[in-house]
Amino acid sequence: MGDRQAKNALFDGFADVAKALGNGRRVELVDVLAQGERHVEELADEIGQSVANTSHHLQVLAGAGLVVTRRDGNRIYYQLASGEVEQLWTALRLVARTHLDELDELAADYLGNRSRLEEISRDELARRLDDGTLIVLDVRPAAEYAAGHIRGARSVPIDQLSDIVHGLPADVEVVAYCRGPYCVFADDAVRLLSRRRRNARRLQDGFPEWRTAQHPIESVLAS
Amino acid sequence: MGDRQAKNALFDGFADVAKALGNGRRVELVDVLAQGERHVEELADEIGQSVANTSHHLQVLAGAGLVVTRRDGNRIYYQLASGEVEQLWTALRLVARTHLDELDELAADYLGNRSRLEEISRDELARRLDDGTLIVLDVRPAAEYAAGHIRGARSVPIDQLSDIVHGLPADVEVVAYCRGPYCVFADDAVRLLSRRRRNARRLQDGFPEWRTAQHPIESVLAS
């Protein structure tokens, strides 16, 4: 008991989990999977990698116990192993943001200037969800909406938004949400809506954080 | 905004933090530093590595923003950058334990059989701290006791315990604590005390968790 070799092996075990998150593409996979289960081809598309490489990254995540699989026909669906994995991703994000000097810069490069984007807090949205005074738009890909969304939200993937803007009542406030604090879909939606003279705000963070806060959700039932 | 290259760079930034924890020796360093600040030579000794190699690992941790330094005379003291880093380590530990199949095995190899070690919860210890019905022993190295310990605890580094057992009142319960759930010092202490017919228990987890739970602590004031 307590010898150096066994101690090394134990802490190498912890390090193996961290290593699984030690690649940007895998972190992206975790961020996407925090929205709900997806199959390999979709995931490959999301992270801009080949299917083979994406599969390989998913094997690494599975090897560290971060994701689990389910087969449906000849599709294999991946999802996060548990809420604890989501917490780990949240903790990682928080540390990176607080302590990694370059991160603000990288985030600004990717997200652009957010200073003119208004945000609505989870609590305020939760209070006004049934008011009828606002419309909630889920601007993530349809598969993520299907896997789970804010109660009463309407699915409008970001690339379809401009087609339906004219159909939105002009006098109602619009709230857009997406994957989380480092997702651009809701930003793009608010910018587009603002250009069209709509009163639009972005929900604080994204869907996973809303779910974690125990606010009401619903999902499209599997057939 | 939102292009693939910037997105890669951003998520690579998150991955950099995870990479810093992607080595068992660095995880050990974080575990030790969660107890309080230490200098390089002590740390090298703790993780069983050369001073140069330890320094290198500390640079990696510092580069990811996980640790910060302070100079005092010609010593440089390292400490965790914040409580958020501790939370990240806790989240990592939790995921590894829940989802990595081999981890239980590795932990058993290092910790030995804990089934006969009795534990006392933080809450119970907190309630009885001023009772006078128990003695609390901090069996970590003296430097960690100095950096902070449970209020009223007595410092007895594990390798000095056998020398002082006979001085402990025979009719009082003893509680030993150390660094956390994967630390053997308190286990060894309880085993040794039990062999000497003392009524001894191990505190649930360790000092960092006690501190996080906002229970009373104190530290040896620096001169």
Added chain:
DNA sequence: CTGCTCCTCAAAGAATCGCTTGAATAGATA
């Protein structure tokens, strides 16, 4: 069965990481 789709596996080159060694640096001391 055969063909098809989706996904995984295996191999290989390029890049990165980890540990060791020996030299260099910064600050303290005198």
Added chain:
DNA sequence: TATCTATTCAAGCGATTCTTTGAGGAGCAG
């Protein structure tokens, strides 16, 4: 100023890791 100590830097190797390519299963449809 020179000297001492604690720490970091730099170079080099062996071992991993990442990505691409092409081949190899598993399940479904006909």
